[in-house]
Amino acid sequence: MAKEKRLFEPLTSEEVKVYACGPTVYGDPHIGNFRSFIVSDILHRWLEYSGYNVKFVMNITDIDDKTIRDSALSKISIKDFTKQYTNSFLRGLDLLNIKRASAYPRATEYINQMIEFIQILLDKNIAYITEDGIYFDIDKYPEYGKLSGVNLTETQKTDRIKKDEYEKDSIQDFALWKKSTPEEEQRSKQEEGIAWDAIFDYKGKTVQMHGRPGWHIECSVMTRSLLGDTLDIHAGGEDLVFPHHENEIAQTECLTGKQFVRYWLHIRHLMINGKKMSKSLGNYVSFDEVLSKYSADAFRYFYLNTHYRRPLDYTEDAMLVASNSIKKLENTLDLIENSLQKTEEKLDYGSEEEKFLRKVIEEKKSFETAMNDDLDSHTAIESLHNISGAINEYLTGQINKGVLLKTQQIYVKLLKVLGLFEKNSKISDELTEKLIKTLINLRNQYRKEKNYQKADEIRTKLSQIGIILTDNNEETNWKIEK
C-alpha cells in the first residue's frame, strides 16, 4: 500500500499463504505473461528455501468476455476452448520449469461461492441490483483507491467509460454479476459454462438472474475459499493494480471486515524492442518460439537478471547475453562432475580449501541477503557468478573432494532457488553411454596415432547429433547438448 519494501513477516508461523493472478485462458500465453509466472515461481521457491511451508494458489479465469467471444469465433464450446488453453498454459509452466502451485482453481468451479459472496454484499447494502447486473457501490467503501492511489474524482472519463453500456449508479462501480446477453442466453441453451442460474434476496424480494460472475469477484472468492480471509502475499502483473486488485480489496474487506492482503507484489510488464508487448499490437512472442532458439535456462536467466519491478526489454541482444551467461554457470557444474570422476585427489585440507570455502559461504550469504531484499534476483545472480568463478579457480589445482562436494551442494541449492539446471539429462541410458564411450576410445586411439583427421571427424559427427566431446589433460568428457 505504501509502495515501499517492508520486512516480510507471515501471519501465522505454520503456513505462508500466497495467491498469484493467473491467466485468462483465451489464447496461448506469450512470453510477457510468463514474466509474472516466473517471478511468482521465484517467490514460491524462495519462501520454501527460507523454511516456510507455502500454500501457493494461482487462479485460472475461464469465464469472461474474452473466453465467450473467442470460443464463439472459433466455433467450439467454451469448455473445450478454455480447456485447450489451460493445457497450453500448463505446458508452458513445464517447459519453463515453473514449480507447480498447490492449486490452480478455475473460476467456473466456484460459481456457487461467488453467488453466496454477492448475496452477503447485497445483505450488507454494499451491492445493488439493476436491470443488467449486480454492482458494487464504491461509495460504501471509503478506503477505495488505497492500493493504486487512483483519485476517482480526477480520473479522466475516457471514451470507453463514457460509452459504458452497463447500467449502474456511478461509473466507477464495478460488476459483481452480469446478466446474460441475448446471445449468451442463446448459447447457454446448448452448452454449459456460459451462464448460471442465480437467485438473490434483495430488499425483501427474490431476484432471479441468469448470468455470470464479474471478473474481480472470482479472485476474491477463490482466495477466500482456498486461503482464508487474509493472504500473506498477493502477486500479479502491474496492470492489475487498478482496477482488479483495488476491487478485490474492496469486495473482500467489505465482506470480512479484515485486512485482505498483507503484502502486494506487482510485476512489471515485458517489452519487446522498446515497445509494450501485447496481443493487440501483434508483437508478442510465444514461448515455443523462444524455446526453439534458446534453452529454458537461458530464458529464465533473461527474466531474472533484471529485478521484477524494473523494465525488461526482450531483444536478440539481451537473449544472447543471457544465453552466453547461463552457459558459463552451467559449465561449472560439468567441471565439478568431471573433477569428481578423477582418481587423483587431495587428502589434506590446506589454506586453499579454507579460503575457497570461506568465499563460497560468503557468497551464499550475499545471495540470501539479495533475495531477502525484495527478491533481488539480479544481485543474487551476481553471487552465483562469483561462486562459479571460485569453483572454477579451485578446480585448476589439486582438489579435495569433500570440500568440492560441499561447495557443489551449496551451488546447486542456490541454482535451484532460481529454478536453473534442474532438468539436466546427462545420461539417456546405459546403452547410449557405452556406445559413446566406445566412440571416445576409438577417437583417442586415432589421436594417439596422430590421425587427427579421423579423430576430428568423430568429434564433429557426434557434435552434429548433440553430443559434445571435450578433451582434458588425460581424459575426454562428454555431454549432451541441451
Add this chain to the structure above:
RNA sequence: GCCGGGUUGGCUGAGCGGUUUAGGCGGCCGCCUGCAGAGCGGCUCUACGGGGGUUCGAAUCCCUCGCCCGGCUCCA
C-alpha cells in the same frame, strides 16, 4: 490531461554524494591443447539523455527540457 517508472560504456545491467567507481556477456592477448571447446591469468571497455544549478566534490541532490514505457479502459 492526471499519476507512476525509466533514460548508464559494443551489449546486458548494478550503483542512488566522495573508497579499484560494479558484475556478467562480448572483444583482444597469454597459459593449457594436435586442434577446438572449456577453464585459468591479463588487458580492453570510463559511461552515466541535453542544459542549468547546489556542493570542496554528482551518474547519484535541485530546476528545466527531451525521449521511452506503463496505469487511468480488457490485458500477466
